[in-house]
Amino acid sequence: MPAVSRRSQSVPLSPFRKLIPLADRAKAAGKHIYHLNIGQPDILTHPLAVEKFRKLPWQILDYSPSNGIASYREALCGYYARFGVSVSADEIMVTTGGSEAILFFMLACLDPGDEIIIPEPFYANYNGYAHMAGVDVVPITCDIADGFSIPSVEAFAEKITPRTRAIVITNPNNPTGACYSQDELERLSGIVREHDLFLCVDEVYREFSYDSPLQSILQLPGLDAHAVVIDSVSKRYSATGARVGALVCRNLAVRESVDRYAKLRLSPPGLGQRLSEVMLEDDGQYLQGVKEDYRRRRDIVYERLQQMPGVFSYEPGGAFYCFARFPIADSEDFCRWLLEDFSHEGATVMLSPGPGFYATPGLGLDECRIAYVLNTDDLGKAMDCLEAALAVYPGSTLSGADAGSDVASSARR
Template sequence: MPNISNKGKAMPQSPIRKLVPFAENAYKQGKTVYHLNIGQPDIKTPQIALDAVKVHSLDILAYTRSEGSEGYRTKIADYYAKNDIHVKHDDIIVTTGGSEALLFAFGSIMDTDDEIIIPEPFYANYNGFSIASGVNVVPVISKIEDNFALPPIEEFEKLITPKTKAILICNPGNPTGYLYSKEEIKKLATIVKKHDLFLIADEVYREFAYDGATHYSIMQEDGLEQHAIMIDSVSKRYSMCGARIGCLVSKNKDVIQTALKFAQARLSPPTLAQIASEAALQTPQSYFDEVIDEYVDRRNTLIEELQKIEGVKVAKPKGAFYCIAELPINDADVFAQWLLEKFDINDETVMVAPAAGFYSTPGVGLNQIRIAYVLNKESLIKAVNIIKEALKVYKD
């Protein structure tokens, strides 16, 4: 029998999606499952984006340019300018989601066995992207006790080797919700310039900054033009996860020209989704103001309810719509499966994402879960109460 590749064997399962079969079985038993496991917003997609697809005048659903249509990229650049990020349309490559943008970035700047430093916990798919690219993740641990703030720069410097090619951050963070300050970005800028590294920032949650804080992009930092690679996406900003449209942005022409070759190899990003995404750029600020108010309300509700549970420790997010909670258990994977298989209150249960999958350091985060507060407040209160009651009877 032919063998599966070692790379394929090493690819991790998604901590977000691997419990789906257990959730489906719960549905078959007539249970309601509150999904705290996945960042699929329940906020409505802007109608202007949906209408753009409904009323398009295309006769042929043809390829676009590999880097995305020039009209769309020009409008993306205009959007960034409103956010004090000044780039040109040819600094942008439209991709099939932020995921493809990350894969293009990895492929463009790193070779097999090169290293990338990432503060953990981090978006679980960074592990998968690294394995697919033959790249080694070198984690620097941020701690729940520090609200997952940027680890000291000295910790980064200890990890830099001749194989190190980049530092990757998610800002605001998935799964922590941490929003890096301008000062923290400047510290990272200093170290990548000192060691001649790239700084990749996954900024797909840019709009989601709370409590009067503002997002500071790596693209705003002077002197970082040849080092900065920004990853972006329409998925969360406009509640358009299914559009699968993102982009890679850099002023480094070598990066763009190299990434374009990867883009050409997959032909082009989806045409109809670009039409919807271009229209979404006309979304009024009032939409975002309402969304931010809603998420702040949900965050506050979630944190308040979790803090009522004995033995639970939770970090307060400053952005995005995720938080990490530490539970009085040994293994969140087992607990999450048990919730779906063995526990319910009036035929209602909860699906969470075990947080160990958001680390690359073995044995770390085993008693933590990531919660996405993408449900309405009433559902969040019910879901947290289910967790509370479950912990009273659960035995490791």
């Protein structure tokens, strides 16, 4: 029998989906699962836009231009202008979700063997796309104790080599929920200009910054040749299935390189672009409501984690994720045990194990990512499950005295 490629056998597994077979078996056995493992919101896709979309006249679902429908790209210019970002339609490449934008960036801006520096923990699929592009990920470790803030300029300087070509961040961050300040972004800006690197910023959670306005990297001066922004409608409008993203860049050489790959894949999703354009027409009230909903969900998760003995948490500033440290030695085993061996009132909770978000071996063993994408009632029940599970988990690292302590192990950022 012909053998499959070595590349396919070594590509990193998704930490969001690797436990799906266990979850499927648990569901088949009648167990209810609260999914906090993946960023799939339960919020309705923009209802008014969906209604308008259903009435759009079309008879042939044709190819769109490889860089996206012109009217949609023009509409995106107006969207970015709300955030003080001035771009032209030509500086926007519409992609098949943010995922394709990430891959296009790596293929267009880096060669096999080049290095990218990424603060860890990071969005796990960066590892997979880097593997596909033959690019080496160089992690720079952030600390849960300070809410995963960006490391110092000196820490970055130690990681830069002749093969370094880019720094990649997500702001607000997935998986940590950290929001990077203007000072932190300016530090990164100085580094990439000094060393002539690209700065790729994944801004798909732009709307969900709860405590202070978010600064886009496209607002900083002097970065036109360096800045690449990744974007998507998936989380903004709870439209993950639309599969519409964007790569935004003022660097003409980058855009021309990306365009070569875009033409090879023909076109991004036509229906998704039409829906996305309609969603942009009147989204202010919708987005404000969604942001407030996620803020309430964040508060529930943060407050409940504070009450759990042995759990170390912080208050995430954005996105809809929290990375927490638990009194466990092996988060992979803990997440498996939750699905296979634990039940609380006929239900359990599904989390994402921490190691999949790190490139450094041995990190994240006592950490998990929580995606607070469920409504507040279900989220409360999920936290009940998690608290009950930690009290009986055979692999708990809590001593008897620790188990009786209060919330001293939790910290507000």
